[in-house]
Amino acid sequence: MSDELRVMMLTWEFPPRIIGGISPHVYYLSKSLAKNGVKVYVVTCDFPGAPSHETVDGVEVYRVDSYKNPSPDFASWVYLMNMNMQKEAASIVRELGGVDIFHAHDWLVANAGIGLKHVFRRPLLATIHSTEYGRRNGIHSDYEKMIHETEAWLTYEAWKVICCSNYMVSHVKWVFGLPEDKLIMIPNGVDAKEYEKSDTDLNQFRRLFALPEEKIVLFVGRLVYEKGIHVLINAVPKVLEKVNAKFVIVGNGYMQQSLSEHIRNMGLTHKVMFTGFVDDRTLRNLQKCADVSVVPSLFEPFGIVALEAMAAKSPVVVSDTGGLSEIVEHEVTGIKVYPNNPDSLAWGITRVLLDENLANKLKENAYRKVVEMFNWEKISQQTKTVYESVLSEYSKTFWA
Amino acid sequence: MRVIIFSWEYPPRVVGKLADYVKKLAVHLARNKIETHVVTYHDYMTGEFEENGVKTYRVTNPVKTHISVLTWVLTLNQEVERAAANIYYRAGGFIDVIDVQDWHFIPAAVTLKKAFGIPFVYSIESLEDHRSHGANSPFNMAIKSIEWLGMYEAGKILVKSEWMASEAVRIYRVPEAKIKVAKPESERWLRTVLETYKSLKEAHRSV
Numbered sequence: 001m002s003d004e005l006r007v008m009m010l011t012w013e014f015p016p017r018i019i020g021g022i023s024p025h026v027y028y029l030s031k032s033l034a035k036n037g038v039k040v041y042v043v044t045c046d047f048p049g050a051p052s053h054e055t056v057d058g059v060e061v062y063r064v065d066s067y068k069n070p071s072p073d074f075a076s077w078v079y080l081m082n083m084n085m086q087k088e089a090a091s092i093v094r095e096l097g098g099v100d101i102f103h104a105h106d107w108l109v110a111n112a113g114i115g116l117k118h119v120f121r122r123p124l125l126a127t128i129h130s131t132e133y134g135r136r137n138g139i140h141s142d143y144e145k146m147i148h149e150t151e152a153w154l155t156y157e158a159w160k161v162i163c164c165s166n167y168m169v170s171h172v173k174w175v176f177g178l179p180e181d182k183l184i185m186i187p188n189g190v191d192a193k194e195y196e197k198s199d200t201d202l203n204q205f206r207r208l209f210a211l212p213e214e215k216i217v218l219f220v221g222r223l224v225y226e227k228g229i230h231v232l233i234n235a236v237p238k239v240l241e242k243v244n245a246k247f248v249i250v251g252n253g254y255m256q257q258s259l260s261e262h263i264r265n266m267g268l269t270h271k272v273m274f275t276g277f278v279d280d281r282t283l284r285n286l287q288k289c290a291d292v293s294v295v296p297s298l299f300e301p302f303g304i305v306a307l308e309a310m311a312a313k314s315p316v317v318v319s320d321t322g323g324l325s326e327i328v329e330h331e332v333t334g335i336k337v338y339p340n341n342p343d344s345l346a347w348g349i350t351r352v353l354l355d356e357n358l359a360n361k362l363k364e365n366a367y368r369k370v371v372e373m374f375n376w377e378k379i380s381q382q383t384k385t386v387y388e389s390v391l392s393e394y395s396k397t398f399w400a
Numbered sequence: 401m402r403v404i405i406f407s408w409e410y411p412p413r414v415v416g417k418l419a420d421y422v423k424k425l426a427v428h429l430a431r432n433k434i435e436t437h438v439v440t441y442h443d444y445m446t447g448e449f450e451e452n453g454v455k456t457y458r459v460t461n462p463v464k465t466h467i468s469v470l471t472w473v474l475t476l477n478q479e480v481e482r483a484a485a486n487i488y489y490r491a492g493g494f495i496d497v498i499d500v501q502d503w504h505f506i507p508a509a510v511t512l513k514k515a516f517g518i519p520f521v522y523s524i525e526s527l528e529d530h531r532s533h534g535a536n537s538p539f540n541m542a543i544k545s546i547e548w549l550g551m552y553e554a555g556k557i558l559v560k561s562e563w564m565a566s567e568a569v570r571i572y573r574v575p576e577a578k579i580k581v582a583k584p585e586s587e588r589w590l591r592t593v594l595e596t597y598k599s600l601k602e603a604h605r606s607v
Contacts, residue, residue, distance in 0.1 A: 070541035071542055075471060076467075079471055080474065080542060083507040083546075083549075087514055093515065094515055094517075111474065111475060114478045115478040115508075115511055121489065146467055149462075149463045150463050156462075
């Protein structure tokens with residue numbers, strides 16, 4: 001082992017390729033680890049216009065040609081992408097003369113991580129961001145079962161499994177039957193500094209989305225069932241009975257069309273705005289403008305959008321489930337409501353919008369908690385400690 | 401010389417005629433004082449054995465539920481890599497040649513080539529274009545793309561007939577010089593296979 005700890009991160013998304021939460025997670029984690037003296041090599045899928053190798057904030061990023069094999073379905077694409085990723089990663093490791101640890105994020109890179117572990121005889125760490133069981137609320141087909149078993153295989157092969165919340169630790173432990181001491185909780189983080197930059201006149205910006213007399217209720221997330229967007233849409237008329245508000249919905253997803261139709265049928269088209277996917281800067285400005293940020297998820301392993309809203313000093317209303325339950329303390333750092341319950345959600349939203357003192361108190365407390373608990377400096381330090389303890393265990397094995 | 405053969409079928413697991421051919425090849429190699437390892441699949445009879453002088457290493461699929469032979473193959477490759485890596489490290493880090501029989505374990509052979517510089521021979525029993533009668537659905541094309549990867553990354557390609565050599569050239573535009581014909585029924589069969597292995601071994605050692 002050289003003096004400098006060398007980690008190869010495997011991830012199917014890394015900026016500018018952003019599909020879900022793994023991309024920003026791996027970006028901030030890698031960048032903070034690099035600041036903490038860890039040499040990080042990220043191997044990820046390619047993206048139009050992004051170079052195949054570059055150094056980003058001290059992190060070496062390699063992008064693999066991932067769309068050259070025809071694929072009958074998404075899972076087959078994932079496995080074929082892993083074939084290519086593993087091939088490229090093997091060349092990189094050989095050129096580097098070895099790395100100390102492989103760190104894989106979700107089943108999407110399971111094959112590559114497991115293969116590299118055995119070929120180079122180096123420990124594998126896995127971060128499980130989400131499970132097929134959780135995403136689908138059970139396993140209902142061979143396709144889902146195959147993904148579920150691939151996730152189980154990854155956790156089996158991993159030296160340690162990292163989850164971002166206590167909820168996910170217990171979920172993953174139960175769903176894959178893992179021993180307690182294999183699991184480690186390290187929270188997700190948010191870079192609060194990103195929200196301090198102000199290069200936009202927010203009053204002017206706000207007018208693009210709402211009338212001056214309207215409060216902004218913000219939802220950020222994929223428009224899919226598990227995110228509970230339909231619960232929010234059903235809460236819209238209940239909120240409007242008490243407060244004049246504009247609902248701004250950021251994100252794409254298969255539910256968009258049916259939701260739009262539902263809103264049209266209620267005659268509330270002028271009160272709900274779908275922005276689609278927006279760039280980072282617009283998103284941060286929206287979060288800063290929001291009078292309340294809502295996270296009505298039915299299943300949420302962590303709930304990074306709640307954390308972002310807290311960093312943006314927007315009061316949050318979240319459903320009391322999964323990771324959200326741990327991030328938010330009711331009536332202290334936000335308001336918790338019953339999941340899948342439009343009445344409860346409407347109550348939470350109006351409670352924040354009608355009581356300015358409460359809203360101010362919530363956002364001050366929330367901001368303080370984010371800076372203290374969920375900062376990347378601390379998270380990368382915890383991650384580095386895990387790497388070091390795994391390597392010390394590894395040094396006593398016959399592989400070392 | 402130390403050789404590892406990758407094959408998805410090997411007796412007692414017999415799917416088609418490849419199993420018996422690979423057994424004949426492995427036994428003949430062993431008789432010619434080649435240290436011969438066979439890494440293959442079996443549902444449950446896993447582990448290492450020595451059979452007729454051949455060292456066999458059987459692995460099973462860590463993912464049991466699958467939607468196609470394609471996904472089945474792609475999760476099995478990591479176990480093939482694990483077995484091959486165990487042989488490699490035990491042998492002090494030297495394998496002369498890997499001989500991949502058909503497309504199934506090409507991903508593993510390519511990874512081992514990239515990781516350790518071990519050259520491989522791609523031995524063709526059959527091609528997807530013939531098996532699927534020219535079908536070009538994404539499923540068939542995915543398998544063809546793996547065959548293409550094997551053709552591209554292999555040091556040499558071994559075929560059993562002149563006809564298959566011309567098919568490899570026709571379908572995958574492989575340079576003819578890369579292909580060697582070793583007819584299993586001919587007297588020169590084993591000598592051709594051995595010469596092919598040796599040519600790769602020498603190229604590998606001279607690097």
